[in-house]
Amino acid sequence: MTYCDTSFLAALYLPDEIFEPQARTISANFHRGIPYPWLLELELCNTVYRGLGRDLYDKRSCTAILGQISADKNAGILSVWSIDTGALFRHAMELSKRFTAAYSNRTLDILHVAAALEFRAEALASFDQRQRKLARGAGLHLLPENL
DSSP states (O other): OEEEOHHHHHHHHSTTOTTHHHHHHHHTTOOSOEEOOHHHHHHHHHHHHHHHHTTSSOHHHHHHHHHHHHHHHHHTSEEOOOOOHHHHHHHHHHHHHHHHHHHOOOHHHHHHHHHHHHTTOSEEEOOOHHHHHHHHHTTOEEESSOO
């Protein structure tokens, strides 16, 4: 299973994303729904609202993007997964202790890699360089393989 971070999902949903072609190619090979825990839902929707606030698109486009996300969630393309918050935070603290000094990771990057590990993902799909370093250090395969 592949865990997709917010940068990857944003490339699938937001207009004019530079990584959209790569994200489409990679996601075409997924054989089941994309794990979509509350952490991803919160960050992805917040990213959409930030784009609206930064005038990257208008309110109508924002509503359409959020509608597509909701439709994909209802269709199982984005598959709601629950996660034990206590286990997630314990795993995140371990990752922080091991890697943050070396890779300068942000908290949400650590939480996403911890979630991928909690879900026993084999790979992380991400376009975020710091998060990719952390994921590689934690033993996850990266998609795309090279950026």
